[in-house]
Amino acid sequence: MTDFAAKLVLSLLAAGLAAQAPAAPAPAPGRAAQILNMVRQDCGSCHGLTLKGGLGPALLPQTLKGKDALSLKSTILYGRPGTPMPPWKPFLSDAEAEWVVEQLVKGLPDGR
Amino acid sequence: MAGCLAAAALLAACAQAPLRGTGDLGVVVERAAGRLQLVETTGARIIGQVPGLGDLSHASVVYSRDGRYAFVFGRDGGLTKVDLLRQAIEKRIIQAGNSIGGAISQDGRMVAAANYEPGGLKVFATDTLELLADIPATYGDGKKSAKVVGVADAPGNRFVYSLFEAGEIWVADLSDPKRPAVSKFRNIGKEPYDGLITPDGRYYMAGLFGEDGIALLDLWNPAAGVQRVLDGYGRGQEKLPVYKMPHLRGWAVAGTHAFLPAIGRHEVLVVDTVGWKESARIPVHGQPVFVMARPDGRQVWVNFAFPRNDTVQVIDAPSRRVVQTLKPGKAVLHMEFTPRGEQVWISVRDDDRVVVYDTASFASLKELPADKPSGIFFTTRAARIGF
Numbered sequence: 115m116t117d118f119a120a121k122l123v124l125s126l127l128a129a130g131l132a133a134q135a136p137a138a139p140a141p142a143p144g145r146a147a148q149i150l151n152m153v154r155q156d157c158g159s160c161h162g163l164t165l166k167g168g169l170g171p172a173l174l175p176q177t178l179k180g181k182d183a184l185s186l187k188s189t190i191l192y193g194r195p196g197t198p199m200p201p202w203k204p205f206l207s208d209a210e211a212e213w214v215v216e217q218l219v220k221g222l223p224d225g226r
Numbered sequence: 227m228a229g230c231l232a233a234a235a236l237l238a239a240c241a242q243a244p245l246r247g248t249g250d251l252g253v254v255v256e257r258a259a260g261r262l263q264l265v266e267t268t269g270a271r272i273i274g275q276v277p278g279l280g281d282l283s284h285a286s287v288v289y290s291r292d293g294r295y296a297f298v299f300g301r302d303g304g305l306t307k308v309d310l311l312r313q314a315i316e317k318r319i320i321q322a323g324n325s326i327g328g329a330i331s332q333d334g335r336m337v338a339a340a341n342y343e344p345g346g347l348k349v350f351a352t353d354t355l356e357l358l359a360d361i362p363a364t365y366g367d368g369k370k371s372a373k374v375v376g377v378a379d380a381p382g383n384r385f386v387y388s389l390f391e392a393g394e395i396w397v398a399d400l401s402d403p404k405r406p407a408v409s410k411f412r413n414i415g416k417e418p419y420d421g422l423i424t425p426d427g428r429y430y431m432a433g434l435f436g437e438d439g440i441a442l443l444d445l446w447n448p449a450a451g452v453q454r455v456l457d458g459y460g461r462g463q464e465k466l467p468v469y470k471m472p473h474l475r476g477w478a479v480a481g482t483h484a485f486l487p488a489i490g491r492h493e494v495l496v497v498d499t500v501g502w503k504e505s506a507r508i509p510v511h512g513q514p515v516f517v518m519a520r521p522d523g524r525q526v527w528v529n530f531a532f533p534r535n536d537t538v539q540v541i542d543a544p545s546r547r548v549v550q551t552l553k554p555g556k557a558v559l560h561m562e563f564t565p566r567g568e569q570v571w572i573s574v575r576d577d578d579r580v581v582v583y584d585t586a587s588f589a590s591l592k593e594l595p596a597d598k599p600s601g602i603f604f605t606t607r608a609a610r611i612g613f
Contacts, residue, residue: 154258155557155575155598156532159470162301163257163283167324168342169373169390169419169471193467198419198435200467205533 138212145210150222152205153214160198165222169198175221186215248293249565251310252604254573254580255298256597257282262298263596264313267564267571267604270582270592274313280304280320285601286327286475289608290352291334296603297352299328299339307355310605317355321348327475329379332611336400338385340377347374347387349400358403365392376421376432376474378612380445388418388432388441395421395432395443395452414441414452419489422474423612424499431455433474433489440486442502455502456495465490470515470531475612478519478526480543485526487514494528496546506546511537516560519543520585521567529558529572538572540588550588554581562602573599 140146154163160170171177178186190211193201206214251273254263260282264274279285281302288297295316296308303322308315324343330336336358338349346362363372372389380386385398395414399407416436423430423445432441439457444450472487479485483505486495494514496506512534518527526541535557540550556576563570569591572581575598582592607613 151576156469158283162281162324164281164302166281166302168284168301168326198417198468198471200469 138209138216140213141210146213149206149210149214150217153217153222165218173218175219178219183212183215183219186218187211190214246311248310248605250605251293252562252571252602253287253296253298253308253310254571254594254596254599255282255285255287255601255603257285257575257600258598260300261597262296262308263594263599264310265571265580265594265602267569270569270594272594276308276313276315278315279306279308279318282600284326287601287603287607288328288330288337288613289603289605290330291608293605293608295352297328297330297337299325301325303341303343305337305339305350305355307352319350319355321350321357326373326375327377329377329385331379331383331385331400332381333383336383336403338377338379338398338400340374340387342373345371345373345389347377347385347396347398349385349398349403349406359398359400359406361396361398361406361408363389363392363396365389365394375419378421378423378430378475380423380430381427381611384445386421386423386430386443386445388414388421390417390419393418393436395430395441397430397443397445397448409448411443411452415439415454419471420474424484425479425611427611429499431474433472433486435468435471435489453502456497456504466492466513468513468531469533470513470535472513472515472517472531478517478523480519480523480526483543485517485519485541485543487517487528489513494526494541508541508546508548510539510541510548511551518561518563520563520570521565525549525585527561527570529561532557535559540585552583552588554583554590555579559600560602562604565604565606571602571604573602575599 161173162168165173191203193199250268252265260279261277266273280300283301285300298306303325305321306318322341325341328339336349349359363374372392377387383400395411397409415434418432419435421432430443442453442455468490484497488495494508498505512530514528528539538552539548542549554572555574559575560573580594580596
């Protein structure tokens with residue numbers, strides 16, 4: 115229960131923060147679910163299904179904290195040449211990538 | 227069953243399932259649910275479930291030599307010993323923070339886990355899962371540690387594996403588990419991402435991500451060192467981005483030729499295993515992930531990386547032509563042949579099912595429900611070097 119309460123507080127906090135920052139418009143629900151599935155499964159094949167890290171680093175709130183959102187977004191869109199991180203621009207729009215960064219920073223909902 | 231009622235003492239025995247072998251059993255990994263489906267290939271059916279295995283993304287499985295126990299290596303560093311007959315977890319430990327796979331020794335007494343975090347190889351007793359040896363993958367000034375990939379068993383109770391960041395291949399001889407003897411091969415190439423051993427246990431190959439080419443070690447003649455083969459097989463052409471690292475483990479040897487995934491290309495490479503020269507490239511539907519030979523070597527089945535992962539292609543080995551293109555569904559992750567190859571089982575993650583195909587007619591024979599299935603592993607692996 116404490117875990118759940120902590121999560122609740124966190125998501126409330128995140129919601130509060132999101133309200134302050136100019137949040138990326140959320141994709142339509144169907145598309146949002148599709149993107150979240152892709153992040154868990156396809157990003158997960160390198161970053162771990164629970165995003166705790168694998169060949170690529172962990173993408174958890176605590177590891178991304180303090181990192182520049184813009185540069186995370188451009189890493190997602192354009193990849194990191196010279197490393198296995200590929201560019202996702204063919205599959206994500208600019209706004210969607212921004213939304214993905216927001217989701218990662220606040221922690222992915224546990225959608226299985 | 228009437229006999230069972232006769233004596234109360236016999237009740238316990240009668241309550242148990244009838245005697246059976248395990249040669250036609252296997253597991254399907256349900257990666258998000260952290261569960262195994264136990265399957266039987268003879269009836270093409272699910273016979274049970276074993277839950278409670280943690281994070282199974284990228285999970286791999288090796289079998290005890292009697293084909294009764296599955297050792298499951300989970301991404302979360304979990305190592306679980308599962309009894310296929312009792313359909314239960316025999317023992318489970320968390321042995322690392324982040325793990326990629328493992329192997330079982332020639333004598334069947336040890337399993338080795340290849341770990342990302344902390345990078346290294348840990349060796350456990352198969353009967354108790356007690357830690358026997360811990361070999362950190364430190365390199366350079368001895369302070370950096372590399373992710374271990376591509377671990378394979380080799381004859382002589384050795385484990386061979388690669389160090390991703392370090393660009394090294396290590397051969398750990400565990401003849402005496404208390405005193406592992408490690409030979410290190412350095413400067414084998416940039417970023418080995420996976421490795422395999424040939425079915426005869428002679429050659430270890432590491433695929434390189436950071437450059438074109440494959441590092442080859444002849445375990446019958448390790449003094450000759452690591453050789454580079456297929457050097458620059460795509461030089462001059464720009465590589466496509468790689469959305470999923472290919473796997474070499476399920477590699478395909480058909481006759482004197484090996485079929486390998488070309489990294490970052492829509493091609494399967496054909497290499498002759500005598501001179502280790504490229505002998506052909508077969509254009510395929512997408513970037514190959516698994517390239518697997520049917521046990522008789524006549525066909526080679528290929529699945530593909532995101533976003534072309536709804537397709538499987540079949541190559542006819544002698545003519546090296548794609549003879550069949552199948553669409554099993556969204557996100558095909560893995561393929562496993564029945565022991566003699568008359569069927570192949572294919573996991574389709576986003577459609578939540580496993581599809582069983584007849585490999586002669588290509589007809590889909592059956593679909594089994596499974597929650598986000600990834601790897602499929604049959605007990606035939608128990609008797610194969612490199613599996």
